[in-house]
Amino acid sequence: MSNKDFYRQTFSAVRPSDEAIEGIREMTAEKKRGIRLAPVLALAACVVLVLTAAIGTNAITMRMKPMDNSFSLSVYAMDKKGNVTRGEDIVRDGVFQSNTKLTFKWESEELTGSDCAVYTDYDTGFYIESDYVESVTYSCDSGCFNYQNYADDSGCIQINECTPDDEGTPYATSITVLYPEGREAHEVYYYPKKAIDTLLKTKNDDYTRLEGDTIKISVKLRSGEIVRKSIKTSFDKGGYMQMEYK
Amino acid sequence: MTENEFEKALSRNSQRLFLIALSYTNNPYDAEDVMQNTFIKLWSSNNAFDSEEHMDKWLTRVCINECKDVFRRLFRTRSVPLERAYDYPVNDKHFNIDLFNAVSSLSKRERMAVHFFYYEDLSIGEISEMTGIRESTIKSLLSRARKKLKEKLGDDWTDEQ
Numbered sequence: 001m002s003n004k005d006f007y008r009q010t011f012s013a014v015r016p017s018d019e020a021i022e023g024i025r026e027m028t029a030e031k032k033r034g035i036r037l038a039p040v041l042a043l044a045a046c047v048v049l050v051l052t053a054a055i056g057t058n059a060i061t062m063r064m065k066p067m068d069n070s071f072s073l074s075v076y077a078m079d080k081k082g083n084v085t086r087g088e089d090i091v092r093d094g095v096f097q098s099n100t101k102l103t104f105k106w107e108s109e110e111l112t113g114s115d116c117a118v119y120t121d122y123d124t125g126f127y128i129e130s131d132y133v134e135s136v137t138y139s140c141d142s143g144c145f146n147y148q149n150y151a152d153d154s155g156c157i158q159i160n161e162c163t164p165d166d167e168g169t170p171y172a173t174s175i176t177v178l179y180p181e182g183r184e185a186h187e188v189y190y191y192p193k194k195a196i197d198t199l200l201k202t203k204n205d206d207y208t209r210l211e212g213d214t215i216k217i218s219v220k221l222r223s224g225e226i227v228r229k230s231i232k233t234s235f236d237k238g239g240y241m242q243m244e245y246k
Numbered sequence: 247m248t249e250n251e252f253e254k255a256l257s258r259n260s261q262r263l264f265l266i267a268l269s270y271t272n273n274p275y276d277a278e279d280v281m282q283n284t285f286i287k288l289w290s291s292n293n294a295f296d297s298e299e300h301m302d303k304w305l306t307r308v309c310i311n312e313c314k315d316v317f318r319r320l321f322r323t324r325s326v327p328l329e330r331a332y333d334y335p336v337n338d339k340h341f342n343i344d345l346f347n348a349v350s351s352l353s354k355r356e357r358m359a360v361h362f363f364y365y366e367d368l369s370i371g372e373i374s375e376m377t378g379i380r381e382s383t384i385k386s387l388l389s390r391a392r393k394k395l396k397e398k399l400g401d402d403w404t405d406e407q
Contacts, residue, residue, distance in 0.1 A: 017278065
C-alpha cells in the first residue's frame with residue numbers, strides 16, 4: 001500500500017463528533033432566529049448600554065478625581081467557568097495604597113481529570129487605567145505576556161523581548177504598552193509558561209514545585225515620574241496561583 | 247445560501263475541515279471548535295461561489311485562518327489530550343493507531359504539511375499557496391516528517407515520496 005493510501009485510510013476513519021456537527025446546525029438555526037429577534041434585542045442592548053455608560057462614568061470619576069497622578073492597577077483572573085478573582089490597587093503619588101495578596105483559581109480538577117482532555121485554562125490579566133499614564137512596561141522571568149487592545153491600535157504595543165518556542169510561537173517576555181491621549185484601556189495577559197510546560201511534561205500534581213515568577217510592572221506617568229511594582233507568583237498545594245505584591 | 251446548500255457543504259466538508267484543523271491544533275476539541283467556526287462563517291457570509299470546488303477552497307482558507315486564531319488565543323486556553331480522551335476509532339480496521347500517534351508526535355508545521363500532501367493530495371506549490379509558507383520550507387518540512395515517520399513506523403512507512 002502506498003503511503004498516501006495508508007495515510008488516507010487511517011485518517012478517513014477519524015471523524016468529528018456528532019455533537020459537534022449538531023452544534024453547527026443549532027448555531028446556524030439560532031442565527032436565523034436572531035434575525036427575527038434583532039429589533040427586540042437592539043432595543044434591549046440600547047438600555048444596557050445606557051445603564052453601563054451611566055455606571056461606568058461614575059466609577060471612573062470616583063477613581064480619578066482625587067489626584068492628577070493617580071492610576072488604578074487591576075489584577076484579575078478568570079477561570080474556565082467564568083469566575084473572576086480581581087484585585088485593584090489605587091496608586092497615588094507613586095505609592096500603592098495596599099499590599100494585596102491574591103489567590104487565583106486554577107482549574108486543578110481539570111488538570112488531574114482522567115476521562116477528558118487536560119485543560120490549563122488560564123486568563124490572568126493586568127489592567128491599568130488612567131489619564132496620566134504615558135506607558136507601562138511589563139516583564140517577567142519565566143512567563144510571557146499577551147495583550148488585548150480595546151482601542152484596536154496595535155501600534156500601542158511594543159514587544160521588547162521575545163522568545164520563540166520550539167515551534168516558533170513568539171512569547172513576549174517583556175512588553176511596553178503605550179497610552180496615547182484618549183486611549184486608556186489595555187489588558188495584558190500573563191501566562192506562567194515555564195510552570196505550565198513543566199506540568200504538561202511531567203503530569204506532576206505537586207503544584208508547589210512549579211516555577212514561580214516575578215512580574216515587574218513599571219508605570220511611566222506623563223509627568224515623567226516612574227512607579228515600579230513587583231508581583232511575585234507561586235503555586236499552592238491545590239494548584240492555585242498566588243500573586244503577592246512586593 | 248439556502249439551507250439545502252449549507253447542508254451539502256456541511257456533509258462534504260465537515261470531516262475534511264476537522265482533519266485539517268486537527269493537523270494544526272493536534273487537539274480534537276480545538277479542531278471541532280475551528281470546524282464549527284468555519285461553518286458559522288460560511289453561513290454568515292454573502293459570498294457567491296462559482297462552484298462547489300470554489301466554496302471548498304474558500305472553506306479551507308477560512309479553516310486555516312481559524313487555526314491560526316487558536317494559536318493567537320494560546321494565552322487563553324492551553325490543552326493537551328490524554329489517552330482515550332477523545333473517541334478515536336480504535337476499533338475501526340482501517341484506523342492505524344501507530345500512524346495516528348506518529349503523525350501526532352510531529353511538529354505543528356510538519357503535521358500540516360504531511361496532511362495537505364497525503365490526505366488533501368495537494369502539490370507542494372498548492373500547499374505553499376494555501377498556507378503562505380515557502381515551497382522550499384514545505385519541502386524540508388515534508389522531508390523531516392517522512393524521516394520521523396519512517397523511524398517510528400519502520401516498514402509500514404515506505405521510502406517512496
